[in-house]
Amino acid sequence: MSLAGFGGVLVFARHAIVDQHRWMTAEEFNETFALCHFLPGPNIVNLSMVFGSRLRGIAGGVAAFAGLLGPPTLIMTALAMLYAHFGELEPLRRGLAGVSCAAVGLLIAVVVRMMMPLLKSRDAIALVLMLGVLAAIGVMRWPLQTVLLVAIPLSIAVTFALRRKVAA
Amino acid sequence: MTPHGNPIWALISTFGLMSLFAVGGAAAAVPEMHRIAVEVHHWMSEKQFADAYAISQLSPGPNVLIVTLIGYSVADIPGALAATLAMCLPTALLAYSVSRLLNRSTRSRWPAIIQAALVPLSIGLMAASALILAQATDKNLVALLLTGVVAVAAFATRMNPLWLLLAGGILGFAGVV
Numbered sequence: 385m386s387l388a389g390f391g392g393v394l395v396f397a398r399h400a401i402v403d404q405h406r407w408m409t410a411e412e413f414n415e416t417f418a419l420c421h422f423l424p425g426p427n428i429v430n431l432s433m434v435f436g437s438r439l440r441g442i443a444g445g446v447a448a449f450a451g452l453l454g455p456p457t458l459i460m461t462a463l464a465m466l467y468a469h470f471g472e473l474e475p476l477r478r479g480l481a482g483v484s485c486a487a488v489g490l491l492i493a494v495v496v497r498m499m500m501p502l503l504k505s506r507d508a509i510a511l512v513l514m515l516g517v518l519a520a521i522g523v524m525r526w527p528l529q530t531v532l533l534v535a536i537p538l539s540i541a542v543t544f545a546l547r548r549k550v551a552a
Numbered sequence: 553m554t555p556h557g558n559p560i561w562a563l564i565s566t567f568g569l570m571s572l573f574a575v576g577g578a579a580a581a582v583p584e585m586h587r588i589a590v591e592v593h594h595w596m597s598e599k600q601f602a603d604a605y606a607i608s609q610l611s612p613g614p615n616v617l618i619v620t621l622i623g624y625s626v627a628d629i630p631g632a633l634a635a636t637l638a639m640c641l642p643t644a645l646l647a648y649s650v651s652r653l654l655n656r657s658t659r660s661r662w663p664a665i666i667q668a669a670l671v672p673l674s675i676g677l678m679a680a681s682a683l684i685l686a687q688a689t690d691k692n693l694v695a696l697l698l699t700g701v702v703a704v705a706a707f708a709t710r711m712n713p714l715w716l717l718l719a720g721g722i723l724g725f726a727g728v729v
Binding site for chain 2: 424
């Protein structure tokens with residue numbers, strides 16, 4: 385059940401669940417993933433629990449959860465130990481600095497990709513909400529809870545009002 | 553290390569609470585992890601946090617496992633396990649209960665509305681992650697340039713991200729950054 389994959393577990397998990405073992409249809413998988421994406425927390429971890437429990441009840445959920453997290457957690461712990469011992473060595477320090485720069489670059493690319501639909505549809509309200517969160521968290525460094533307790537109800541209210549207007 | 557109190561409890565309460573607010577996945581929670589680990593508790597330095605993010609991107613498994621590294625730096629192996637479970641288990645159980653609930657009740661349009669409402673917020677959170685990490689890593693012009701080039705390459709091509717990370721590592725190792 386170990387679904388550890390490099391760079392993005394999701395692609396790997398989808399392949400194993402839908403294509404390889406045919407445990408779920410593509411539609412079932414998308415539906416389950418949408419649910420896990422909308423709930424808080426690490427999506428793929430949520431997915432493992434929901435997926436496992438659909439197959440075999442709570443025991444299946446726990447098994448999938450442990451299978452997904454167990455091996456990579458062990459690897460990470462091992463890496464953390466190595467880093468604690470050797471993290472200050474000059475070549476490793478330099479290499480990691482380069483990886484960090486690249487990792488930030490990858491994140492920026494993902495953010496821009498996700499923004500494209502908002503830009504294309506000229507969804508001004510969504511863009512303002514997005515910039516507001518960016519400023520509050522990224523620039524002002526306010527706590528996440530405080531910002532989200534304001535932003536989530538606000539965003540839901542606006543979305544709801546807009547949909548009603550479109551429907552009417 | 554925290555000067556007082558059991559650091560394991562601090563980890564569990566911090567990440568357990570944070571996970572419930574991690575709308576949009578692990579990348580969205582990075583600013584909050586940074587705020588707690590670097591600014592509030594001084595568990596890690598700016599540099600160690602950036603390294604932890606890099607290691608979590610390089611390693612197999614869900615990217616949320618940056619919490620394993622934070623936990624380890626606070627309280628070794630027990631800390632690593634406590635932080636990982638606190639971050640992952642509560643929301644997984646929530647997902648489990650909600651999915652059972654949804655299976656029974658009829659579908660309403662509320663999930664779609666809430667989901668649409670959360671999209672801009674989670675993009676904003678991820679943009680904040682990028683900003684905070686860039687401030688921690690891009691200390692000079694070459695580093696900034698490398699970040700920019702990788703961003704453009706990853707956006708414009710379908711290249712496997714792992715190659716870009718490795719390229720960054722090699723350039724760094726060679727002393728370019």
